[in-house]
Amino acid sequence: MHVVAHTEQPLQAHALIRAAASQPALLPLAQQLTDQCWGLLPGVHRLRFALRGDVPQNTHPASPPLTRDRLSLTLCVGPHADWPEFAEVLRAHTTGACETPVELAALQARIVTIIGAGVAGAGTARALAERGWQVTVLDAGQAPAAGASGLPVGVVAPHTSHDDSGVSRLSRAGLRLMEQTMRELLIEGVDWGCTGVRERRLPGKTRRAGVPLSWLNEHAHTANDWTHKAPPPAPDDAFWHPRGAWLKPAPLVRALLAHPNIHWQGNAKVEALRFIPHEAHLSHASTNTARWQVLQGSTVLAESSRVVLAAGPGSAALIATATEDGSAPRINPLRGQISWGLMADLPSGAHMPATPVNGHGSFVHKLASPEGPAWYTGATYDRIHGDARLLDSDHAENLERLKALEPDTAAALAPLFATVGSDAPRVHGWAGVRCGVHDRLPMMGRVPHAPEGLYMNTAMGSRGLTLALLCGELLAAQWHGEPLPVEGRLAQFLSATRFRSNA
Ligand SMILES: Cc1cc2nc3c(=O)[nH]c(=O)nc-3n(C[C@H](O)[C@H](O)[C@H](O)COP(=O)(O)OP(=O)(O)OC[C@H]3O[C@@H](n4cnc5c(N)ncnc54)[C@H](O)[C@@H]3O)c2cc1C
Structure with a gap:
């Protein structure tokens, strides 16, 4: 359920909430909103909260009933003239004239296949599952978060x-x-x-x-x-x-996938995509819609009218099997390694920053790991190796970064880094492969040069933990003709079709 509202000044948003609080039925909602009304700079903001207790109903005949589910409030802060696209959405929503986009209505069933169970794929799956889609998520790995999202901790x-x-x-x-x-x-x-x-x-x-x-x-x-x-x-x-x-992305991926509308399947390495066009001459409606087959050799792993590619560095190769001319966006792999060790191995009195730090790599400490409380630092940027191998030289690089970022902490950790390469190293590594395009922004939306129904959400670069869920929400909002979670011009920065030539 989506609500759109507009306020001229950021602080007026709080007044809006206070006004809602004056109606007892709206009090729980107002309280949740108050908690979320921070940092409302001019712009578009998507606030979400769970509906609990008695759900107040909109009496407008065209309004769908509010369920004990989640409500999204799109708040446009700033002069009305700044949000022409929202003025139209606002009008449509307040008059009940908002319609499901024609393309979506034409689909016989809301079934979608998502390839890749990292934070991008799982986030997209969740955004669609919450809108009623039946989602199959396929991943080459044995468990979710087998790629860059398996990162032990990120900022x-x-x-x-x-x-x-x-x-x-x-x-x-x-x-x-x-x-x-x-x-x-x-x-x-x-x-x-x-x-x-x-x-x-x-x-x-x-x-x-x-x-x-x-x-x-x-x-x-x-x-x-x-x-x-x-x-x-x-x-x-x-x-x-x-x-x-700080965030451990793997538990997030697992939690996002834990939804009754999502079916996750591991050990499912996709090798190609095949488009089956609409065959108007066939009489059976169930067999004549355009659809995609997701293939491993000659085995069809899944079939659906929509597919979302969220396979990180594996996305481009799959796109090339699906486009009319075999082209694919240039999505570059970018291997990275973090270094980590146990707090118990630190010399006593070692200087540790009070909170996580970033800026030139990052440093986070005192996090629970299976071996005990641990510290983490990194990461490296490697354009040479396209796989998740561990390299001793990357540990040295991580220490150099830390020397610039937190010199005292680096000095305390240096003796541990000196054990790298020995029989009993006290610094360990984790490596993964991120991927990105040259403007360092994600690629989200319809795949260029491909038949209808093929979408992507990938190329998160070094900011997947900040941007991947937003991209999934944006994709779902676009499919449903909902107000977008950001201004249209910002959504354009993420569009998979933003480069004129993607070959
Ligand atoms: C060392 C390192 C440190 C990082 N630190 C941070 C940080 O501090 N903050 C931050 O925001 N970001 C950080 N990142 C980046 C972040 O981890 C990524 O942007 C994010 O995890 C990407 O998520 P994704 O879902 O797009 O890709 P992935 O997590 O890589 O998911 C892609 C999935 O697709 C699957 N797949 C691939 N090919 C196929 C196929 N053919 N068939 C089926 N499945 C397939 C893979 O198995 C994988 O599970 C870091 C990355 C690394 C490597």
């Missing part, structure tokens, strides 16, 4: 820039959705931690420091919810993201 944090670029704005929408999802599905302190993240902007190592000028003036109050200068004794180049978090 979720917003991107900031002087010009508040597209990626900065998308990262905020992505983080908001990720935080809501983690709160709903995971155990805080075990699978994720809303600790805040300190980011250092090191000269020559990371992008130039800065937040938009408007954040220092008219939007300071709201913007501080996202990012502000870290107070002393943090170094002068440090920023603080109060909503930053």
Whole structure:
């Protein structure tokens, strides 16, 4: 169920919630919303919450009944003129004139196959399952999160820039959705931690420091919810993201897949896709719709009118089997390795930062691992090897990064790194292969040059934990003609068709 609302000023959003609270039936909803009404800078925001207790019903005859499910509120903050596309959606929703897109209505059954059970595939599966789709998720691995999403721990944090670029704005929408999802599905302190993240902007190592000028003036109050200068004794180049978090992505993937409408199948390496066009001359309606067959050799693993490719670095090869001219977007593999060890091996009195830090690699510590509380640092960027091999040289690289990021911590860990390559190493590694395109933004939406019904959600690069769920939600919203979770122009940055030539 989706609701669209508009408010001129960020702070008026709170007034909106207070107004709702004046009606007793809406009080639980208002309370949940109040919790989520932070960081509402001008823009479009998607707030989601569970409906509990007595569900207030909209008396409009065209409105579908509210179920004890989830409600999404799309909040457009800022002058009305900024959101022409939402003015239309708002009108349609308030008059009950919103229609399911014709293309979707033409589908006989809402059955979809998703290839890849990483955070992108699982997030897309969940977004569609919650909208009533029957979803089959296929993965080559034995268990979910067999690829880059098997990362032991990663950092979720917003991107900031002087010009508040597209990626900065998308990262905020992505983080908001990720935080809501983690709160709903995971155990805080075990699978994720809303600790805040300190980011250092090191000269020559990371992008130039800065937040938009408007954040220092008219939007300071709201913007501080996202990012502000870290107070002393943090170094002068440090920023603080109060909503930053650490996350173990594999439990998230498993939790996303745990939905009655999702069927997950492992050990299912897809080799090709075959399009079966609509055959108008056939009389049986059930057999004459256009559809895709998902193939392993000559075996049909799944058949559905829609397929979403979320196979990370394996996506491009599959796309090439499906496009009319054998073309595929240039999605580059990018291997990475993190280094980790046990807290018990640290010298006593070792300097450890109070919270996770990032900026030039990252450092997170005191997280539970099967072997005991552990620390993690990395990661490397390797364009040479396309597989998840472990390399001793990457450990040395991770230590070098940490020396710049947290010199005292690096000094404390250096003796452990010296054991790499010995019979009893006290630094271990985990490697995975991310993938991305040249503008470093995900590729989401209809696959270019392919017949109808083939979609993709991949190329998450180094920001999958922040952006992948947003991309899945966006895809589902587009299929259903719902208000998008971000402005149309931001959604365009993610579109799989944004490059003129994808060959
Ligand atoms: C070392 C390292 C550190 C990172 N740190 C961070 C971080 O701190 N913050 C952050 O946001 N991001 C981080 N990332 C990036 C993040 O992990 C990825 O962006 C994200 O996990 C990508 O998710 P995905 O679902 O797109 O791909 P994957 O998780 O790779 O999922 C793709 C799935 O597709 C399956 N597959 C592939 N080919 C086929 C096929 N032919 N048939 C069937 N299945 C197939 C694979 O088995 C895999 O399970 C890091 C990545 C690495 C490697």
